[in-house]
Amino acid sequence: MTIKKLAAILGLSHTTVSRALNDHPAISQATKDNVLQAAREYGYIPNSAARALRNVSSMAFGLVIPDIQNDFFITITNAIAHVAAARSWQMMLGITGDKPEMEQAALLRLMTARVDGIIFAPTASPSAQTQELVTRTNAVQLLRHHDSLQTPVIAIDDRDGITQAVKHLRELGHTRIGYIGSARQLSTGSERLQGFLQNFSVAEQQALADIIYVGPPQAEFGGEAFRRVMSASVRPTALVLGSPRYAMSILLAAKEMNIAIPDDLSLVAYGDVSWGSLLEVKLTFISLPEKQIADACVTIIDRLMNQETPLSPEVFYATTGSQLFMPKLVVGDSTKALTQ
The missing domain is CATH 3.40.50.2300 (Response regulator)
Structure with missing residues (x-):
């Protein structure tokens, strides 16, 4: 979805739509509201190249997970949130419920908010729009990975x-x-x-x-x-x-x-x-290896926040690289030798 396509749908000039999206004082509030509503409905987000030209960082990142009842994701979220607070980063949390439509909506909201990057655990079947959205931001797949999403992966063996x-x-x-x-x-x-x-x-x-x-x-x-x-x-x-x-x-x-x-x-x-x-x-x-994974996420976020100029998704993918961490067996009392 582009400004020109959005303008055609609304029956407005692309200049008017652009000004409405940028809160120009010459555009009425009613028109701004209609344009913003349509932008949300049709999935318009600002072009990443235009954002790069502005050379600014939002100092915000997105973390998108299936739910907040999973012990693993709770631990990772808490660890990243504490680091974010200490460094004055803003963490925006999205919950997918393992539903592709909720995943798409969460990514769209985060990108509309102009976060510097997104770390997310993909659903089993990301939508075509989710796949397209990921190509327009700095994204990292967490724990899970999906072949349709060409991003670095932080995972466990x-x-x-x-x-x-x-x-x-x-x-x-x-x-x-x-x-x-x-x-x-x-x-x-x-x-x-x-x-x-x-x-x-x-x-x-x-x-x-x-x-x-x-x-x-x-x-x-x-x-x-x-x-x-x-x-x-x-x-x-x-x-x-x-x-x-x-x-x-x-x-x-x-x-x-x-x-x-x-x-x-x-x-x-x-x-x-x-x-x-x-x-x-x-x-x-x-x-x-929860701490190692949390540390890896923080390192990536730190890199995004401290870039002098925003990284293009292509450069980010080429230079970040995937990471695979090893789990370890801890023997307790719930296993014992089999007696014949």
């Missing part, structure tokens, strides 16, 4: 994390190991599932098919999937979780089904949980 969990369980003698994780449509879900499967032969994968469940990254799914897994004709002796969102609902379902951990089932969680210290059994979990 999810395959390695899940592999560490499976190897730990196998060393304890477990062979019938179940898995509950996020859907393949999300890059994190796909990578973690592949990390699980790559530890088994094709024949072993087929034998485990009835105790492998993937679905939406929502807490409720964890409990539902757990009940299905534990209702299999042959129960697993161990279980790997592929998302921190599932831990609480799975532990509640285990209690409901009188399944003792680790006596009846060894359990490895993905990511530490804030309430873990309240449990009688200390969880074995894959520790995520």
Whole structure:
């Protein structure tokens, strides 16, 4: 959407539309309101090249995440927010609910506010407009990545994390190991599932098919999937979780089904949980490099805020580079050797 296209839709000259967008005193308030409303409706944002010519920084950046109930994103958001406050940066938060339309709206609002850059966890299916918007700003994908979005990525080696969990369980003698994780449509879900499967032969994968469940990254799914897994004709002796969102609902379902951990089932969680210290059994979990990721985000934001001239998206992408951080297995009391 350009000023000329917007002007044609409104039946105004492009000069009038331009002046209205720039709050020119010669334009009536009614016209300004109509133009601004249309700009929001049709997705007009100022051309990034024109912004670069003004050579100014808003000292604001956007952070767009799926929700604020995920322990991982809560930790990252808090860490970045504290640094931003200390450096007088303005952080603008967007929530997508993992819905492409909300993602598109969040990015559009941030770009209309002229932020210096955006760090975001993409949805499984970014819209065509989201893909276009990303090419017009300095954007970084956080934790997740989508091939349609040509931006640097700050992520975790999810395959390695899940592999560490499976190897730990196998060393304890477990062979019938179940898995509950996020859907393949999300890059994190796909990578973690592949990390699980790559530890088994094709024949072993087929034998485990009835105790492998993937679905939406929502807490409720964890409990539902757990009940299905534990209702299999042959129960697993161990279980790997592929998302921190599932831990609480799975532990509640285990209690409901009188399944003792680790006596009846060894359990490895993905990511530490804030309430873990309240449990009688200390969880074995894959520790995520949250501080390293937060520091990487801050470094990128710092670079954006301290550029003498705004970086073009092409230069930003070419010079920033993606970063992959390694998780680590932390052994607790929720796993034990299998007794025959």
